[in-house]
């Protein structure tokens with residue numbers, strides 16, 4: 001199995017806090033790797049560290065290229081898409097304007113793929129993003145990352161705040177996206193993780209506490225309770 005992302009001994013700082021301490025993890029090519037853990041253990045910080053959006057030390061290798069000292073824009077040019085936790089769409093701009101702003105100059109722009117996957121965005125091209133539902137805004141956030149030639153997508157809590165039927169719709173979209181992209185998914189909704197993820201990395205207090213098959217983790221109530229602090233229906 002090829003490895004897309006290899007993180008070795010990553011330390012990341014947020015302000016004065018030394019949040020990640022010696023994190024090492026591998027993300028295999030294709031499909032979904034879930035990054036899990038209780039609140040505040042450093043999941044978002046890991047994504048920010050990979051993207052160079054927080055002060056970090058350690059080695060980060062993307063498709064065999066060392067990106068650990070690169071600025072964020074160069075990392076993005078290497079094919080990393082980021083879908084942040086709060087979507088961060090430009091609410092006063094239309095769907096079309098949000099997408100146009102996301103176009104990278106060094107990339108093809110896959111509007112066909114985006115509108116095939118999210119026909120509702122095509123219908124609402126002229127609508128201001130801020131007037132769309134949370135689910136539609138999430139689609140737009142995913143669409144921005146899909147638009148360019150990204151091979152790796154870092155997606156942070158996409159189901160947050162969505163009604164159950166929208167989470168189902170989101171899951172279907174992510175299944176489709178994972179057919180052509182590698183996804184690192186931070187997600188609290190374990191049903192969604194169970195449906196999507198092959199691999200899991202669990203963090204605890206800024207360190208890796210468990211790595212392995214997502215199905216194995218979620219099938220083991222003791223393991224899940226110990227690492228995630230919740231029981232799961234098996």
Ligand SMILES: Nc1ncnc2c1ncn2[C@@H]1O[C@H](COP(=O)(O)OP(=O)(O)OP(=O)(O)O)[C@@H](O)[C@H]1O
Pocket residue numbers: 014015016017019037038039040041042043044045046
């Ligand atoms: N700007 C900041 N300055 C200092 N500490 C921060 C900052 N942002 C986050 N932290 C701290 O870093 C730690 C990790 O935060 P992070 O957001 O990575 O956790 P998380 O696992 O993604 O949590 P959640 O599931 O709640 O989103 C937390 O203890 C948090 O309080």
